[in-house]
Amino acid sequence: MSEETTVVQLPDATKLVVSNSPHIRGGETISKIMVQVLIALLPAAIAAVWFFGLAALEVMALCTVGCMAVEVLWKKATKQPTDSWKDGSAALTGLLLAMNLSAGAPWWICILGSLLAIGLGKQLFGGLGYNPFNPALVARVALLVGFPSLMTSWVVPNPGKWLACDALTGATPLAALKNHYPLASISDLFYGNVGGCLGETSALALLIGGAFLLARGLIKWQIPASFIGTVALISGLAHHFNPELTPPALYHVLAGGLMIGAFFMATDMVTSPMTANGALIFGFGCGVITSVIRIWGGYPEGVSFSILFMNALTPLIDRYTIGKPFGYIRIKKETAQ
Amino acid sequence: MSDKPRKFKGGVHPNDSKALSASKPVQTAPLLEKYTVIIHQNIGAPPELVVKKGDLVKKGQLLAKATGFVSVPLHAPTSGTVTALEKCHGPTGLSVPAIEITADGKDEWGSPFEPITDWQNAEPAVLKQRVADAGIVGMGGAGFPSHVKLSPTKPVDTLILNGAECEPYLTADHRLMVEQTEDVLRGAAIFARILGLKTAIIGVEENKPDAIAKLKELAGKYNVTVQSLHVNYPQGAEKQLIYALTGREVPIGGLPMDVGCVVQNVASAAAVAEAVINGHPSIERITTVTGEPVVNPGNWRFRLGTPISKAIELAGGVKYQPAKLLLGGPMMGTAQNSLDVTVMKNTSGILLIPVEQVSQYTSEPCIRCGRCVEACPMDILPATISQAVENERFDWAEQLNVMACIECGSCSYICPSHRPLNQQFKRAKAEILAAKRNQQKK
Secondary structure (H helix, E strand, O other): OOOOOOOOOOOOHHHOOOOOOOOOOOOOOHHHHHHHHHHHHHHHHHHHHHHHOHHHHHHHHHHHHHHHHHHHHHHHHOOOOHHHHHHOHHHHHHHHHHHOOOOOOOHHHHHHHHHHHHHHHHHHHOOOOOOOOOHHHHHHHHHHHHOHHHHOOEEOOOOOOOOOOOOOEEOOHHHHHHOOOOOOOHHHHHHOOOOOOOOOOOHHHHHHHHHHHHHOOOOOOHHHHHHHHHHHHHHHHHHHHOOOOOOOHHHHHHOOOHHHHHHHHOOOOOOOOOOHHHHHHHHHHHHHHHHHHHHHOOOOOOHHHHHHHHHHHHHHHHHHOOOOOOOHHHHHHHHHO | OOOOOEOOOOOEOOOOOHHHOOOOOOEEOOOOOEEEEEOOOOOOOOOEEOOOOOOEEOEOOEEEEOOOOOOOOEEOOOOEEEEEEEEEEOOOOOEEEEEEEEEOOOOOEOOOOOOOOOHHHOOHHHHHHHHHHOOOEOOOOOOOEHHHHOOOOOOOOEEEEEEOOOOOOOOHHHHHHHHOHHHHHHHHHHHHHHHOOOOEEEEEEOOOHHHHHHHHHHHHHHOEEEEEEOOOEOOOOHHHHHHHHHOOOOOOOOOHHHHOEEEEEHHHHHHHHHHHHHOOOOOEEEEEEEOOOEOOOEEEEEEOOOEHHHHHHHOOOEOOOOOEEEEOOOOOOEEEOOOOOEOOOOOOEEEEEOHHHHOOOOOOOOOOOOHHHHHOOOOOOHHHHHHHHHOOOHHHHHHOOHHHOOOOOHHHHHOOOOOOHHHHHHHHHHHHHHHHHHHHHO
């Protein structure tokens, strides 16, 4: 009787990899994170096109492609591997930059902005993970200082009429405030039927994106909560004691760049604190500075300045908010005895 | 204690992959011709040989005696002849001294110990001596001598049995709790008697409902409470288990007894029951042989000194070449480069993992997402410590409490930039300890 002999195959020991534990990984990658943030920006991008037409799409495309191109060129020029554009971080910076520009921004502003964001804001400091300031905001503020009139003239929204983008310019709700123009209605602010940057208009679209970010665990709730909460509190108090000085808190919360700033810019992982308590302090600081600039300062809007300022404080905040490790309390008690 | 599952702070949720072997009953591995028993299987001092080449030994006979308090004796896995005393491939990749025993096929017991059948009334000191004599160590992976933990120098009010088995893939403790429920509980009762305690708590992760049900059925008889635990890695880490069950935090650098606890692994408990009631020393253990490449993953009772190659053969070999061979689980296990390593008292698993699971990630810059901070069960800041280590600032790493790290690997597991965090912390800890030793010398 011939029984079939089954050959037991053993692993080839010479082909075994030896490395440190853990031997399995969670499967999270940088590009997965970046793509999810890009998805979260989608409602705001769609709203921008709805209100400002194809011109908005053009600005977004120019900035996104521009940032990726600058990333590749920089890496080429500095003789580094050029595949870092694939991680999605440059595209995200580009889209965020577009969100900070007007639909009427000329093409060269988009390209210059990309150069400033990726070159000055990111690569000069060593690239992804090493930049102390939010790259998109670096570009925004540099452009604001360099081209004040271009950067503060806004296209009047023209909902649903995609091609009809005339270069009619108007004031933003916050500029109206500074110059005592009639104020926009709260519902216009909420849906986005107001002048401003692409990403400054529709609070609704930004809230949808923000909810997605929170649900996916991509941002810490502490930053938007304390940022928006602080602005609401300070502007609310200011309005309560002097209604002439400033409109009610809700106007401040919905107008300008607060929503995009609180959910998308201040929460940038690289430039915000890592600890939960640090995030609360960070958001609070952003809120205070924003409110002070808006209510008492010379500029109509203070969100980007406040975030950049707090970016600079992030290492300090991180250092002083290091929590006590597990098992620390007992040690202290015992040595005290 | 409530029925609500307990948990600790932080942790990660890897796919547990236990289904491969969880329902496979434990099989006893057939007697081999040769066993290569590694001499130093415990934390602490290595035992000292008492046999020489050519000696005839009986199953359970003493091969090496303990040298000091933190040390355990070693016994023969079967009857036969000592055919070689030489070095063999150890689990850390280094060559280690071992005893080769060629079996005579009779598998005759030398019966070194008198069974203590009336253990409920036996002297605690006698029971403790038996635990020490039987060479029992922490079989969950650490290999720390069990009798040392049973000699606390501080008052202890809680005995905890660790049945969490939080490492993915491993099911050895699971099967043990299902199939030898009574042994585990008896062992717990013996531990309690030694410590002068009336009760014990056994913590089991929720993903082992059959084990929890069986334990609950019999636990009352032995005054043991069964507590289910959240499925969260590293639930089975001593400090995390104590916190989940009692809410007490073991101080950094401290021991469970500092918070009045003693923790023992369930497999060690079963081994103690065997040693006390049947008089058999620790010469075998249940090990899971598993992983996607394995033909028939399952759980086997192996004798000490069984080569890994034989264990994999019993599991039907592999369907395809695995990328890694691990002793232990995928989170904390050690990668092997040889099939000649043999089963030891703390070998809970022999795991083969395919290449998809071990993609050679290149490490990218930290984007400070903070996931490692959330995952760290010790509440330290892995990302910041990693920065310190990269700059060789070990003093800074120490200030950031790197010494509290339990090396569970949760941070490395979760990192989207695939940074070698766990590896860096191991290095930092070694550097800090080395610097301390140098300072003491001066």
